[in-house]
Amino acid sequence: MDMSFSPQDLAFRDEVRTFIAENYPKDLKSRRTRGEMTKEEILTWHRILYKKGWVVPHWPVEYGGTGWTTTQRYIWNEENARAETQALLPFGLAMVGPVIYTFGNEEQKKRFLPGILSADVWWCQGYSEPGAGSDLAGLKTRAVREGDHYVVNGHKIWTTLAQYADWMFCLVRTDANAKAQEGISFLLIDMKTPGITVRPIITMDGAHEVNEVFLEDVKVPAENLIGEENKGWTYAKFLLGNERSGIAGVSRSKKAIERLKSIATAELVDGSPLLKTDEFSRKVAELEIDLTALEVTELRTLAAESKGAGPGPEASILKIKGTEIQQRITELTLEAVGNYGHVNVPTGDLTGNEFVAGPDYSNGSAQNYFNMRKTSIYGGSNEIQHNIIAKMVLGL
Amino acid sequence: MDMSFSPQDLAFRDEVRTFIAENYPKDLKSRRTRGEMTKEEILTWHRILYKKGWVVPHWPVEYGGTGWTTTQRYIWNEENARAETQALLPFGLAMVGPVIYTFGNEEQKKRFLPGILSADVWWCQGYSEPGAGSDLAGLKTRAVREGDHYVVNGHKIWTTLAQYADWMFCLVRTDANAKAQEGISFLLIDMKTPGITVRPIITMDGAHEVNEVFLEDVKVPAENLIGEENKGWTYAKFLLGNERSGIAGVSRSKKAIERLKSIATAELVDGSPLLKTDEFSRKVAELEIDLTALEVTELRTLAAESKGAGPGPEASILKIKGTEIQQRITELTLEAVGNYGHVNVPTGDLTGNEFVAGPDYSNGSAQNYFNMRKTSIYGGSNEIQHNIIAKMVLGL
Amino acid sequence: MDFSFTEEQTLLRNTVQSLLGDKYDFDTRRKIVKSAEGWSQPMWQQFAELGLLAAPFSEELGGLGGGSIETMILMEEFGRHLVVEPFVETVVLAGGFLREGGSPAQQEAHIPGIIGGETVWAFAYAEPQGRYNLADLATTAKKDGEGYTINGYKAVVLGAPWAQKLIVTARTSGGQRDRDGVSIFIVDKNAPGVSTRDYPTVDGRRASEITFENIKVGADALIGAEGKGLPLVEKITDQAIAALSAEAVGCMGELNKATVEYCKTRKQFGVPIGKFQVLQHRMVDMFMAYEQSVSMTYMVNLKLDENEAERTKAAAGAKVQIGKAGRFVGQQAVQLHGGMGMTDELNVGHYFKRLTMIDTQFGNVDHQLKRYSTAA
């Protein structure tokens, strides 16, 4: 038993640490969220890593992967979190990319993978529907084969950043008579196709991050079907399995706790730092301990994976505990800033002259807290994750 | 709106307070639990109240009740809790008594009510079975009519203080073919009848409070049937509804918190009272606030009742919150006593020379904590209470 | 012992219910919040016309002779409709200071304007370094002839963009956190030397940062005795806490109703999600949190005139209860509504945001737990 890194791993860590220090754009450092960024700004770090060849460490080498070990990939993520680099968009890199190289045909690989790697093509995810959230298999969007096309009609929702998207990967029902999880296909759809309308959804923190996508008689070439017709559920599940790994967000939470502690040091109660009060220090300690436990739990999963075990349903623990911790951090951060938690940071079309009251560190605390409530809903709600563990791990 | 008492109520309070002060036996005051008492000692306060005519304030006057208002009954309970008097055994007074005067025939009333009032007859409850706990209607004990008798066979469990009981009120299945809640009858059984065996169950705190009762070809005269055959479920539900009221235990919990606070004042952390530490004072404050809220919730229920509304399914709140608070008090008390929480107070056959370490106030803290875990299980588990509110109040 | 309303109280409730039911639906409220002003002056006028602003004042002061129960009734309905207009700031806080601490001259000068809906007030008490300690004041008022000169900075003054008048706490003597030396002043918001920066709050209201630079006020601006203001500040903020508790109860009641309704209709896996036992029990816990909050709200509103220790325990206890319950109910209402709960479109998130801010006002759960523990 050993939780330390080998000398080779330590050397690798130094290499990536240096690379990040030397290459991460200084002017991005002060930008904490991507809500305020332009489309091109959001892709800055992606483009730098693409040039370096490090944009998809987790892909097979033949498609652009780095061939790193599990531990090296873990270190890479750690170092990015440590430096608080921009998170890369997952839609191409983590979601549809692996589906394409695993289940797509050669033609599809040639056509789509390069754009994903270079970020020249922006992808979005067409999974959820108004009637199909936790019960994804209840989706109703229909695709009817007509000659060499599918004609797609339906309504997708919670489509993150669809306002920028060039393409969407989309679950559609191709056999109306099949049972829930059968008769579903996995289609790639050009967002410029006539019949597609994107309508913004503003979330309670005031951000425009998610959208509804309406599809009305959208003609999709049959060659855009991934794998076999009616077998889409298999690919969808594969994708969701990938999505869950990394969701623990341990390293980012560590940084967020550091930030919380510095806020609670600046904030005073009767002239002394909030962090020194018994109540608050106790809550921060509980949070840190929870996170430490989760970190080791994740390392144990990784160690098992590097010995060949796939990411099992235990990964649901990482989702549940990871999001609970993320939410708790934002809750305590809001608590820490006291009265200035009231302040709303304007969103949408701004003049640039908006006044935001309070110390910088307090800005957006409430909105961030509100926004993070989504993490226990999206990506398979935490209730669904409980169901998964109950069934798959405990056999109930 | 008004939470204060009327002058008449205040006068009544003074009257009962004086009565208790003058009549409650001094030597009972130091005895906190009934586990260590003899059968006769357990009945001391009952016999005193019986003489005074105050043993069943909640019964109709014609059967021995006092005719007090809802508020007066509340005051009576408050004052008993305040003086930490012995709790009266509920089996006759609160459980089978009301069933008998509500559903029994004249003969049964004459035969059984006097013994209940005088405590000359000790009753126990034959409801639960090994296969019928939360799902009480799943009971299997059979009663077959043979001439003027029923022949009863079955196995009851969790029968509190059955070791002292003269009679048992018992749910039995009289129609094997009826659905779960039908075909059940309510029988009164003399515990001296041949075929009855009582086996002690020792609980994890070392106490002998509950028992199993085995019934083997027990002959019960048909005249001991309450109400109609196969209608027992109605009487059983009526009894359970009565059982729930008063279960909030607000006044007793108030006294227990007082006791907790005095312990936490005596216990030192680095030379200062534990109660003055931020962590512990905070936990006690949360508990007190919870209890205050529950007290008002109970008063609201009472106020509604005194206006004629029956105790509705809202009473389940009183059960859930009441037991949560009771359990939390014992948890914090155990926490307060520190290292002396380890000490086991001997139970069972004792020599009287057993050494019990630690200050008096610490004795039995752990056992009391263990014992109180039962409160969220017995009397309809807290999960079942949740089900009741979900169905009856929220309509889910 | 009686928890029912009098006939007058029931009438008051009917009045406010029918006004808000007719004229303060969620869409109207959204438009009010998004307007340049951020509140509705005409709505405020209607409050005045219907006597809502007069409810808790005695008849001698021109009011309707009600008290905390009348305020409670109104606030619960304001909570149900997420009313943003500054009732707490103007009627409960400024009105409370004038009623309980003002001289007859001050009462005569100012209360009619409140009751008539002509004057809006805000309470400038919090300072950046002071957090929830009402005595932690860097703002000073120096004796200056007959009057005072005020200097200082006040943070997050809710409702100030709409106000003409301010109640300002300032230190006339003593160290920065001494209980003694706190004084209470009436200040014109347009007095020379008052500068404000306005901004929206996350719960759809407006607030200001206010700088006082050598503001001159007369002796008649002082409420109560110089340097002895803190007990009154505590008493009136406890009244505000009682009002906010009722508002929170209104918010939670609506959230619970909406959540149960949603779970009965929303289907997943072929059944209404309200059939899933885990969600059922969650809703039962929400229901119990609500009921316990109602109880504490009744309690605090009935105990506002008790002695200081009793009142403090009641107010701190109620604030703890609604802080915890509000967080739980708010978070779970969002969770059970799923993605829809996250949207700006649905009212659920707005109740959640308001409940979150109520926890912050006048001290959050931690602050109030400490206050509760140390109350004699």
Place this chain on the structure above:
Amino acid sequence: MDFSFTEEQTLLRNTVQSLLGDKYDFDTRRKIVKSAEGWSQPMWQQFAELGLLAAPFSEELGGLGGGSIETMILMEEFGRHLVVEPFVETVVLAGGFLREGGSPAQQEAHIPGIIGGETVWAFAYAEPQGRYNLADLATTAKKDGEGYTINGYKAVVLGAPWAQKLIVTARTSGGQRDRDGVSIFIVDKNAPGVSTRDYPTVDGRRASEITFENIKVGADALIGAEGKGLPLVEKITDQAIAALSAEAVGCMGELNKATVEYCKTRKQFGVPIGKFQVLQHRMVDMFMAYEQSVSMTYMVNLKLDENEAERTKAAAGAKVQIGKAGRFVGQQAVQLHGGMGMTDELNVGHYFKRLTMIDTQFGNVDHQLKRYSTAA
């Protein structure tokens, strides 16, 4: 990064598993607990014969060369079987003091007796006024010629009724809670002036209250430097915390297994109760609490030799985790077993009781949270 055991470690685990599986079933354990002695000397001899008592000692000291991981492996199995024999007291605590602080002469004199199973030790450190503060000592040791005279009272000395030797903390200088001035002594339990009152603990063990009245010990009884003992006491109790964490993991693992099993077979309302979603999710939470406890237990056992701040955080963190998880898993295992969970007959209550007492040993959750927060 690797969380697997070496071959030797796996072998050790197999050894202890098969020993306890064969000879320490629940009924046997019950008989041991109810016996007059309250523990099994023959079982202890078997531990010695199989090398369990030698596992964490270096080969130079006559041990098998293992360390904290070996202790962790044993303790988890001891937890699974609710072993009452004083492994923590004798091997982890006394063994730890001797190993890390003892002189070569002390090691030579005492370690063979531990490894051979001949001598049982107890650790007399807690005092009634001191709660969990290891430095809060009213017990004194006064220099007396070459040696010392010890006076004082020690509370709840676990395993003392079975012990021949005691490790005793006493103050040789300084104020009652000073970090400086704490010394560690080896004391014969049958030395003149040592009086004990023995009693059972709620988790089926035995403990003593011990009075020391003018006990004379020689200079060779002092472990480490006079007055400088506290850091060693903290280090060794952290090792005990790491061991207790593993024991708690063993207890929780068994409780979770038993609960899932019970819920799969116990039927109510015509279905196994494990089909009720609320109970399913409860068991998932129990499972997660267990997994997080396993993680913290690994972590603390791998960090016992780090610098003081790191070690303190690891130990305090682990103790918080198992304290909270142990309480939750214990309470819920009882709850889900219903009435059966309350009985003395089933092992469920016994695991719950043991977990409850583990939380108390060496400082409960509150104490350890404070320790965690203040660790540099």
